[in-house]
Amino acid sequence: MxxxxxxxxxxxxxxxxxxxxxxxxxxxxxxxxxxxxxxxxxxxxxxxxxxxxxxxxxxxxxxxxxxxxxxxxxxxxxxxxxxxxxxxxxxxxxxxxxxxxxxxxxxxxxxxxxxxxxxxxxxxxxxxxxxxxxxxxxxxxxxxxxFHKLDQRLAALLLGKGRVLHTTHQHLADELGSVREIVSRLLKGFAAQGLVKLSREQIEIVDAAGLRRVAAG
Incomplete structure (x- = not known):
């Protein structure tokens, strides 16, 4: 064209x-x-x-x-x-x-x-x-x-990207204006609660309803 x-x-x-x-x-x-x-x-x-x-x-x-x-x-x-x-x-x-x-x-x-x-x-x-x-x-x-805590913003961001996200913790941190270490800690917390499953450069949403509750505060 x-x-x-x-x-x-x-x-x-x-x-x-x-x-x-x-x-x-x-x-x-x-x-x-x-x-x-x-x-x-x-x-x-x-x-x-x-x-x-x-x-x-x-x-x-x-x-x-x-x-x-x-x-x-x-x-x-x-x-x-x-x-x-x-x-x-x-x-x-x-x-x-x-x-x-x-x-x-x-x-x-x-x-x-x-x-x-x-x-x-x-x-x-x-x-x-x-x-x-x-x-x-x-x-x-x-x-x-x-007005929204970082865990709420991270949960909302994850929900907007489909069931399986192919991304890095650094990329999510950049999206949120945060740093990788804090985002990694929050993701590990989400995994411990059974909300997500973490693997290399991939995040699988396990409990979307639970993430929505976190996002809503």
Whole structure:
């Protein structure tokens, strides 16, 4: 599928732009293809443009000086990054880190073009609708971190991934913004209660009802 066709399919807002405006914007897009694990942006970096993800996904996190990470959200095809939008609108540097979770293809709308497209109601509405959705997600994350204990959050995370999870304790810790040692201890506790069965890079849900009780507090 040609990149311009993929872009139009993923981001229908582009079809709502006046043809001349759309064609001028498409002509100035920059295509990026990066392998999994690539840091696409980081704290205190200047924001160079507005990303449209065609394939793969970007994991956006807040990292501490000690190396701990708090996952904020993911950007999948058809979505875009509210932190990039915020930095472009406020003329600020990034205040988070974006990492390609998988091999990822995206196109970057340069800052100057982003500024021009904000004059178009369809694009402006798209950007602010994105803000509303992401802020709701981040408010939910704040509520979970502030008011739910880690064992509740871990139980809820396990329940959302199927009966058998092929994952590592470190990956779950990253998802929760915690550290591997604490997550491993909680998982061993769940196993001792008969809620899960642990094996190498695999977790089997044995008692889903019991996990739901833990998640509910």
């Amino acid at each position: 040609p990149p311009d066709t993929a872009l139009a399919d993923r981001y229908p807002v582009l079809a709502a732009l006046p043809p001349a405006v759309r064609d001028a914007a498409l002509a100035r897009l920059q295509t990026l293809r990066v392998p999994a694990g690539t840091v696409l942006f980081d704290d205190r970096q200047a924001c160079e443009g507005f990303p449209f993800v065609l394939r793969g996904s970007i994991r956006v996190i807040k990292a501490s000086a000690s190396g701990r990470e708090l996952p904020l959200y993911r950007v999948a095809p058809g979505e875009t990054c509210v932190i990039s939008s915020s930095c472009l609108l406020g003329h600020e540097d990034y205040n988070a880190r974006g990492i390609a979770e998988t091999d990822t293809e995206l196109v970057l709308l340069p800052k100057a073009v982003f500024d021009e497209l904000l004059a178009e109601p369809a694009f402006r509405g798209f950007v602010f609708h994105l803000f509303a959705e992401r802020i709701a997600d981040l408010m939910q994350l704040i509520e979970e971190v502030a």
